[in-house]
Each structure stands twice: as structure tokens, then as C-alpha cells.
Amino acid sequence: MDLIQNLFFGFGVCLQPINLLYCFLGVLIGTLVGVLPGIGPPGALALLIPVTGQIRPESSIIMLCGIMYGAMYGGSTTSILVNIPGEAASVMTSLDGYQMARQGRAGPALGISAFGSFIAGSLSIFGLVLFAPTLSGFALKFGPPEYFSLMIFSFAILIFVTGGSLVKGLLMALLGIAMGTIGLDPHAGVNRFTFNQPALMDGLGLVQAVIGLFGVSEILVSLETFVQGEIYETKVKGLLPTRQDWHDSLMPILRATGIGFFLGAIPGIGVLIPTFLSYGLEKRIARDPSKFGKGFIAGVAAPEAANNAAAGGALIPMLSLGIPTGASTAIVLGALMIQGIQPGPTLITDNPQVFWGLVASLYIGNVMLLALNLPLIGLWVSLLKIPYYLLSVLILLFCLIGSYGINYAAADILIMTIFGFIGYIAKKQDFELTPMVFGLVLGPMLENALRRSLVISSGSFAIFVSRPISLVFLAMSLSFLIWNFFFKKRATTMISED
Amino acid sequence: MLDRDGNIGIFLLGIAALLCYGAIELGIGKTHDPGPGFFPFLAGLIIAILSLGLIGSLLKGRRVLATPQGHLVTGRAALILGVFLLFGFFVEKAGFFVCTFVVTMVLLWANGVQKWPVLLFAALLTCAGIYLVFNVLLEVRLPLGILRWEGN
Numbered sequence: 287m288d289l290i291q292n293l294f295f296g297f298g299v300c301l302q303p304i305n306l307l308y309c310f311l312g313v314l315i316g317t318l319v320g321v322l323p324g325i326g327p328p329g330a331l332a333l334l335i336p337v338t339g340q341i342r343p344e345s346s347i348i349m350l351c352g353i354m355y356g357a358m359y360g361g362s363t364t365s366i367l368v369n370i371p372g373e374a375a376s377v378m379t380s381l382d383g384y385q386m387a388r389q390g391r392a393g394p395a396l397g398i399s400a401f402g403s404f405i406a407g408s409l410s411i412f413g414l415v416l417f418a419p420t421l422s423g424f425a426l427k428f429g430p431p432e433y434f435s436l437m438i439f440s441f442a443i444l445i446f447v448t449g450g451s452l453v454k455g456l457l458m459a460l461l462g463i464a465m466g467t468i469g470l471d472p473h474a475g476v477n478r479f480t481f482n483q484p485a486l487m488d489g490l491g492l493v494q495a496v497i498g499l500f501g502v503s504e505i506l507v508s509l510e511t512f513v514q515g516e517i518y519e520t521k522v523k524g525l526l527p528t529r530q531d532w533h534d535s536l537m538p539i540l541r542a543t544g545i546g547f548f549l550g551a552i553p554g555i556g557v558l559i560p561t562f563l564s565y566g567l568e569k570r571i572a573r574d575p576s577k578f579g580k581g582f583i584a585g586v587a588a589p590e591a592a593n594n595a596a597a598g599g600a601l602i603p604m605l606s607l608g609i610p611t612g613a614s615t616a617i618v619l620g621a622l623m624i625q626g627i628q629p630g631p632t633l634i635t636d637n638p639q640v641f642w643g644l645v646a647s648l649y650i651g652n653v654m655l656l657a658l659n660l661p662l663i664g665l666w667v668s669l670l671k672i673p674y675y676l677l678s679v680l681i682l683l684f685c686l687i688g689s690y691g692i693n694y695a696a697a698d699i700l701i702m703t704i705f706g707f708i709g710y711i712a713k714k715q716d717f718e719l720t721p722m723v724f725g726l727v728l729g730p731m732l733e734n735a736l737r738r739s740l741v742i743s744s745g746s747f748a749i750f751v752s753r754p755i756s757l758v759f760l761a762m763s764l765s766f767l768i769w770n771f772f773f774k775k776r777a778t779t780m781i782s783e784d
Numbered sequence: 785m786l787d788r789d790g791n792i793g794i795f796l797l798g799i800a801a802l803l804c805y806g807a808i809e810l811g812i813g814k815t816h817d818p819g820p821g822f823f824p825f826l827a828g829l830i831i832a833i834l835s836l837g838l839i840g841s842l843l844k845g846r847r848v849l850a851t852p853q854g855h856l857v858t859g860r861a862a863l864i865l866g867v868f869l870l871f872g873f874f875v876e877k878a879g880f881f882v883c884t885f886v887v888t889m890v891l892l893w894a895n896g897v898q899k900w901p902v903l904l905f906a907a908l909l910t911c912a913g914i915y916l917v918f919n920v921l922l923e924v925r926l927p928l929g930i931l932r933w934e935g936n
Contacts, residue, residue: 745816
């Protein structure tokens with residue numbers, strides 16, 4: 287009963303005209319980000335955070351999350367029509383989607399990707415409503431040691447699932463954590479590593495850092511590697527899938543929703559891995575696996591459903607525990623903190639308008655995306671014809687304006703540029719950027735939890751292993767790190783073979 | 785002989801040493817009462833160990849992953865980052881629009897647009913667009929710098 291009341295309350299919040307407008311803006315920008323190469327959801331989210339500072343928290347999270355799942359929809363268009371995924375999460379879609387386009391079936395491919403995304407997105411909202419309040423109720427029992435171990439666990443999974451080496455992943459996370467200590471120490475009230483620069487006293491600034499890491503560096507690397515894709519000249523017609531298409535796609539959509547939702551809810555997994563696994567699963571259980579890769583509609587439906595369900599699942603730990611699952615959720619979490627809202631188990635009870643408003647907006651946003659994507663496909667395709675050099679100049683200018691617009695301080699541009707350089711070097715040397723963003727966001731919370739735990743235990747580190755929940759998290763973290771060190775190469779090979 | 789990853793390892797080792805030194809200066813405190821330098825010291829220590837691990841594995845000839853070859857920083861990337869730094873240094877003195885004008889021209893030039901009339905027109909158009917959106921529509925006061933005159 288409470289659930290229905292809360293949902294009505296959420297719809298009441300989301301159906302306010304201003305929130306509907308922000309929801310629409312979010313999904314529209316998200317689709318645009320998904321369609322256009324050069325800037326991903328983290329960069330776009332970071333660019334829009336300065337705007338959200340002037341609007342209500344529920345409106346800002348509705349818009350930011352709209353960008354997150356809107357990008358999943360938009361990414362499929364470029365995968366199918368150009369064979370260049372606008373988003374990494376749409377890589378698997380391009381395998382069969384592009385082949386379908388070449389066979390003159392671009393319409394059903396785009397149609398099933400939109401419908402599959404809609405079904406998965408809608409089902410994942412129900413999962414979110416069911417699991418998030420339960421998990422946050424459980425997390426209320428957590429003290430500083432449990433939180434510390436949970437954050438260590440998040441880092442361990444993140445480093446396990448992101449590509450590259452264990453050492454490089456850990457180094458990036460630790461650099462992020464170390465940079466998170468810059469600024470005023472909340473416990474002792476002294477400035478740390480600020481070099482008497484007023485701009486550093488409030489910390490490095492997550493937004494400037496993320497714009498540099500995901501906006502500037504992305505463009506710099508893309509300018510060296512990007513090749514303008516040739517748009518396959520085909521008339522997009524007959525968007526509605528046939529009865530046979532539905533027969534081939536419905537079960538893959540449902541299976542992929544389950545995979546995407548549960549994997550997406552694990553901190554660090556993100557939206558990419560569920561798409562690989564769901565595609566791999568469908569291929570493995572198919573009666574005729576040879577159809578995959580040659581324009582089979584289930585090969586489009588499954589990864590598209592998986593990435594949308596994962597985007598929904600990713601909100602569970604973020605909203606109920608205050609733990610991000612990837613770079614995008616880390617930025618949304620940072621945006622909430624900037625608004626003065628402390629994410630964590632008390633978010634649902636302290637700020638019900640934020641949680642339930644968001645839940646309702648997810649559903650409304652999914653309906654908007656369905657209405658937006660199918661009729662506007664022609665527009666998205668024409669956007670792909672914009673030369674990349676023009677697009678990159680525009681994005682770089684937005685990065686400059688976005689970082690300057692946070693505080694109207696020139697120092698923010700310098701910080702963004704330094705992070706742009708760090709991101710550029712890191713990308714070229716196969717250092718993952720997401721652990722660094724995790725470190726920047728979670729670092730201050732990690733330090734707070736560690737110091738409070740040590741004060742509680744009178745300086746004994748045994749507190750982390752003497753409390754059962756904390757011990758479980760630490761044991762799992764250790765297992766992941768050991769697994770990563772000894773077995774990852776074999777596991778990665780298995781996944782890539784799939 | 786160390787490659788790029790090895791050099792990055794040495795660089796990070798230096799960063800870790802500076803971090804630990806700074807943390808000690810701040811005061812590490814005791815475990816029952818951690819000081820402001822406690823956490824950064826811990827982070828610095830682990831970064832140092834991992835950097836040594838990275839260097840050590842390379843010295844033994846073991847590579848974790850093959851890293852890309854070619855220039856680490858290309859001329860175009862260096863130019864764009866340099867222009868951004870100059871933008872940061874001069875935006876308040878020269879003004880947002882003058883700086884944006886110059887930056888737009890440089891960015892377009894770096895991306896292959898070589899004709900001066902096109903560069904000038906595109907830069908002017910960009911500045912006009914930014915002025916319209918930010919100063920007129922959003923009423924954001926971007927610094928005018930040298931374009932400031934009496935009465936505005």
C-alpha cells in the first residue's frame with residue numbers, strides 16, 4: 287500500500303510542468319549524446335552540472351538520469367545505421383543491427399531496439415522500486431567500518447571489471463583518492479595541499495575534473511583516431527517489427543533485462559558488460575547460433591534491453607547506499623552532494639521527492655524516448671552528417687564555457703585543462719579513467735569512514751574484520767583482487783570469445 | 785631499459801614521495817586519533833608500492849598489456865591544451881569573447897580549416913552565439929575584459 291502511495295507521490299512530483307520539461311530535456315540531450323560520437327554520458331553530465339546548481343534537486347536528478355538512459359537509446363541509432371556505436375554500450379548492437387540495415391531492415395532493427403529498450407527500462411523501474419528501499423533499510427545498520435569496507439569492495443569490483451591491468455587500475459583509483467584529499471580537512475579544519483591557492487580550498491572540483499577527463503581528453507584522442515563513418519544510404523521504413531521479429535526477440539529481451547538489471551546493480555559493472563554477456567548468452571542458447579552477426583534481430587534486441595536495464599539497476603546502489611556503479615552515476619552522485627543532499631540509506635526517507643520523483647520520471651522518460659526516437663530517426667541520422675572537426679570544436683568550446691561557468695573562476699579552466707591532459711595520457715597508455723573518478727567521489731567518504739572507524743576502535747584496524755558485514759565485504763574484495771591477479775586473462779578471453 | 789609505462793611509474797613514485805612528505809608535514813597523528821596527513825600518507829604509501837610494482841614488472845621484462853606506440857602527445861593535442869591554458873590565464877584580463885574568438889580560430893585551424901575568411905567568420909559567429917545565449921538570454925555576466933567601456 288505504501289508503495290502505491292509513494293508511486294502516486296512520485297508521479298505527482300514528476301508531472302509538475304517544470305519537472306516534465308527537465309525530464310524531456312534530459313532524454314533529448316541523452317539521445318543526442320548517444321547519437322553523436324565524441325562525447326559520452328559522463329562528459330555531458332559534467333557539462334550540465336553547473337546548470338543544475340540553479341534548479342531544485344529533484345529536477346536536476348530527473349534531468350541527469352534522463353541523460354544517462356537517453357544515451358542508451360541514442361547509441362543504438364549510430365550502431366545500426368553507421369556501424370559506429372555512439373556509445374560503448376551499443377557496440378554489440380552494431381554486430382547484427384548494421385547487417386540488418388544493409389539487408390534493408392534498418393526500420394525493424396531501430397524499432398526493436400526502441401521497444402526492447404522500453405520494455406527493459408520499464409521492468410527495471412519495478413526492480414528499482416522493489417529493491418532500493420529494502421537495501422537502504424538494510425544499510426541503515428551500517429556503521430563507518432561497514433561503509434569503509436563497502437567502498438573498498440566497490441573499488442575492487444570496478445578494477446576487476448574494467449579492462450587493463452590491476453596495478454594500473456589501482457594506481458588510478460589511488461590517484462583519484464589522493465586528489466580527493468586536496469582542500470579543507472573537515473576533521474582538523476586545516477588546508478591540505480592547497481599551496482595557499484583560494485581556488486583549491488574547496489577541493490579540486492569534481493565537475494572540472496570530469497569535464498577534463500571525459501570531455502577534453504575524449505576529443506583529443508578522437509581527433510587522432512576518428513574516421514567519419516559512411517552512412518549507409520537506406521530508407522528507414524517499417525519501424526514496427528513483424529510478428530516473427532517479436533517471436534524471435536521477446537524472450538531475449540526478457541532474459542537480457544534480468545542480466546542487465548542485476549549486473550548493472552553491482553558497483554563497478556556498468557552498462558557495457560551486461561550487453562556482452564546477454565549477446566553471448568543468446569548466441570549460446572540459440573538453435574542456430576550461426577544467424578548471429580548476420581543480421582539476426584535477437585542480436586539487436588538483447589544488448590539494447592541489457593544496457594537499458596543496467597542503467598536502471600545502476601541506480602539501486604547509488605540511491606540506497608550512496609555508492610556509484612560507474613563514471614556516470616559517480617557524477618550524478620556528485621551533483622546531488624553539490625545540491626546539499628547526502629546520498630545513502632537516509633535519502634529515501636529524508637528526500638522522498640528526489641527518490642520517488644526520479645522513479646516516476648524514469649517511466650515517463652521511457653515513454654518520451656519511445657515517442658522521441660521513432661519519429662525523429664531521420665533527424666538523428668542527419669546530425670551524423672555534421673563533420674567531426676566542427677563537432678569537436680563545439681564540444682571543446684562547451685568544455686571551456688562549462689568549466690568556467692561553475693564559479694566564474696579562471697582557475698577552474700586550468701584545473702580542467704590539467705585533467706584533460708591527465709585523461710589524454712591515461713587513455714593512450716591504457717590507464718582506465720573511471721577508477722580515478724570513483725576515487726575523487728568516494729575518496730572523502732572513504733577517509734571519513736576510515737578515520738571514524740579508527741576513533742571508534744581506539745586505533746585498532748581489527749574493527750574491520752571483527753564486524754561480520756565489514757568482514758564479508760573485505761573478504762569479497764580480496765577474492766576479486768586475487769582473482770584479478772591470477773585468472774583475469776583467462777576470463778577476459780572467454781568473454782571476448784563469446 | 786624502461787618504456788613509457790616505466791617512466792610513468794617513476795613519475796608516480798615521485799608523486800607518491802611528495803604526497804608522503806606533504807602528509808608528514810601536515811601531521812599523521814596516531815591510529816586512535818588520525819591527523820590530517822594520515823589518509824594522504826596511506827594513499828601515498830600504496831601509490832609508491834604500486835609504482836615500484838609497475839617498474840619492477842617492466843624491469844623483469846613482463847608486460848601486463850601492450851601499450852600503443854607512436855607519439856605520446858601529438859602536436860595538435862599539445863596546441864589545444866596550450867590554448868586552453870592561455871585561455872585560463874587571459875580570460876579575465878582580455879575578456880571572455882576575445883579569448884573565445886582566438887580559441888575558436890585556433891581550434892578550427894588545428895582541425896584543418898585553413899582559409900582565413902572562414903576562420904574569422906566562424907569565430908565571429910561563435911562569439912555572437914555565446915553572447916546571445918549567455919549574456920542576453922541567461923543574463924550571465926561573462927567578463928568583457930578589454931571590450932569593457934564606460935557605461936557597460
